[in-house]
Amino acid sequence: MASKSSRLFSTHAVTQSSPSPGISHIHTVRNDTQLSRITDVGEAHGLARSSCRESTTSTVLKDIHIPARLMEDFLxxxxxxxNKDVETCGVLGASLKEGTFYITTLIVPKQESTSSSCxxxxxxxxxxxxxxxxDFPIGWIHTHPSQTCFMSSVDLHTQYSYQMMVPEAVAIVMAPTDKSRSxxxxxxxxxxxxxxxxxxxxRGFHTHREPPDGSSIYExxxxxxxxxxxRLEICDLR
Known part of the structure; x- marks a missing residue:
């Protein structure tokens, strides 16, 4: 098995492993790394800001780096x-180095799914x-195969459990049929x-009231x- 230090970075490298690989950790960061910040494209398409806004949180969060091919490979x-209009979900793992989270693991668990849940x-x-x-449980990723890109009430409860463990935890929603935001x-x-x-x-699908401080529920x-x-390593346990 390759040493951890020799398996840190590999452009577009994806390893399929099951059930339990040796996951790479981050020890150093290349000085010449070109980073692209993920920004909100919602306003450009006239999406309502009442349900989801730019960041309004008062919490100071650590930065998160994600592999360039994470979303493409998950899709x-x-x-x-x-293709069968069924959701798919995965769990994201990250290592923490010098105040930054680096996502290096995607775990696709055994799952039960419908067109609107997973x-x-x-x-x-x-x-x-x-x-x-x-690894830190830094969040999760799931598809909306025929719905738009948003967080349902069920998604919000799932996200709550992640943020209780790690405040920086994220939810990545992939909506391949959404013409305004994929x-x-x-x-x-x-x-x-x-x-x-x-x-x-x-539990189940329901409505939530708006926060009393005037912020949105999610952002x-x-x-x-x-x-x-x-480098991204994928553990597909299905």
Missing amino acids: ELARDNT QALNEEEIFAIQYEVS YGVFRLTDPGGMSILKDCPE HCTNVYINPHL
Whole structure:
């Protein structure tokens, strides 16, 4: 097996592994790395700001770097489900180096899905992989095969559980049929959205009230960057 230091960076390198690979960690960052910041494209298409705005959080968040091919490779893994109008979900793992999170792991768990929902199964397998490589559960990614790019009420509850573990946790929504926005990187506002979800006892699809501070429930992440030199390892457990 290659040493960790020799497996840190590889442009567009993707390793399919199952059930439990040796995941690479980040020890150094190339000085010449060209980063692209992910920004909100919603306003350009006239999307309502009442449900999702630019960042309004008062929390100081660490930056997150994601591999350049993460979303493209996930869509490829989800293609069969997408063609059948079925959602696909994956879990993102990251290492933390000098105050920055680097996403290096995509775990696609066994799951039960419909056209509007996706539930991971055997979550102990996910935890075992993340524990093995000391990954932080930095968020999740899922498809909306025939819906627009937004966070449903069920998505918001899932995101709440991630942000309770890691405040920087993100939700990446892939919406290949949305003509205005094919993907979004979201998080619950804090404290606004987090307080609403904390006090919400409902399950399934339902409506949420607006936060009392006038913020939206969720927002576009402004601390996420695409890094072309990050290696992504994929664990497809299905």
